[in-house]
Structure formats: C-alpha cells, structure tokens
Amino acid sequence: MWKYYALLSAFFAALTAILAKVGVKGIDGNAATAIRTVVVLIVAWGIVAATGDLKAIKELNRTNLLFLILSGIATGLSWIFYFKALETGDVSKVAPIDKLSVAIAIGMAFLFLNEPIEPKVILGATFITAGAIVIII
Template sequence: MWWIFALLSAFFAALTAIFAKVGIKGVDTDLATAIRTVVILLIAWAIVIFRGGEWSVSGLTKTNWIFLILSGCATGLSWICYFKALQLGKVSQVAPIDKLSVALAIILAVVFLKETLNIKQIIGALLIISGSIVLIFA
C-alpha cells in the first residue's frame, strides 16, 4: 500500500512543478513560496482536524518537536531554492535534478540512521546521481 502513496506523491510533485512554473512568472519567488506555504498549512490542518488528530499534539516529545521543526526548516529552504530554480530554468531540467534528493536521502539514511542497502538500492541511487549529472551538463 505504501507504493500507492509514493506514486501519488510523485504525481502531485510533478503537478507542483508545472503549476509553479506558470504561477511564478513575473512574481518574486519568496512571495510565491509564502503563498504556497499558507495553502499547504490550511490543507494540512484541515486534514488533521477532520481526522481528529489535533488532540495528539500534547503527546509530542521534545525530540519530536525539534526534528519536526528542523524538517520544516529544511522543507522551507528546499521550496525557496526550488521556486528560484524553476524561475531561472526549465521544468524538464529542474524537476529531475530536484529528485536528486532521493539519492541524497538514501546516502544520509545510511550515514545517520544506519540503514543498510541492497544492491538494487545502490544501483538505483547511482543511476539517479548519473542522470542528474547528465541533466546538469546537458
């Protein structure tokens, strides 16, 4: 079942690139990121409230808070850079290079989370890295 959500994530990420490229034309990318963030904030809280999850906020630990805040900071910085890249480059180049984050996440998971990789994961990460290099210099 996880792969269905992963495919949906990829589909919506692809739409994000297309919609953003049109939406940022002639707009400050930081403003565009702020608008996008407000929309995401409203949708995320609507889902939490609809599912009754707002009451579990009190159960979050200090570690939960720290790492969720750090994750939010990383996400915000990623979006700011992504929108600027989209404004300056082509979606067909920016979006695939942005997905280099997949290979970087694999590497960081091995280093910091001590995850182990099989040969398929290693080959997949190397292919992503290789493809990104090709697109950068294309």
C-alpha cells in the same frame, strides 16, 4: 500501502512542478513560496482536523518537536531554492535535478539512520545521480 502513497507523492510532486512554473511566472520566487506555504498550512491543518488527529499534538515530545521544526526549516529552504530555480529554469531540467534529493536521502539514511541499503537501491540512486549529472552538464 506505502508504495501507493509514494507513487501518489511522486505524482503530486510532478504536478507541483508544472503548477509552480506557471504560478511563479512574473513574480519573485520567495513570494511564491510564501503563498504556497500558506496553502500547505491550511490544507495540512484541515486534514488533521478532519481526521480527528489533533490529539496527536499532545503526544509530541521535545525530540519530536525539535526534529519536526528542523524538518520544516529544511522544507522551507528547499522550496525557496526550488522556486528560485523555476524562475529561470525549465521544469524538465529543474525537477530531475531536484530529485537528486532521493539519492542524497538514501545516503543520509544509511549514514545517520543505519538503514540497510539493498543493491537495487544503490543502483537506482546511481542512475538518479547520473541523470542529474547529465542534465547539469
């Protein structure tokens, strides 16, 4: 099932790039990020409430909370820089470079989470990195 969720994530990430490029036109990227964040906040809490998952909040421990907060900070910074890039860059260049995060995440998962890396994953990360380099230069 994770593969379907991952494909849906990729589709919506692509749609996000297109919609964000149009939405950021003529306004500051930071303001655009703030608006987007409010919408994400409402949608996420709406889903939690609708699915009855509010009880999960009680199950959070300090480690969960700390790392979710840190993840939120990283997400916010990622979005701010993404919107700044979209202000002046083409989606066809910004989005693929942003997806270099995939290769970086693979490396970090190996280093920090001790996840095994299959040769096909290394090959995929290499292609992603090479593609980003081609677009950058």
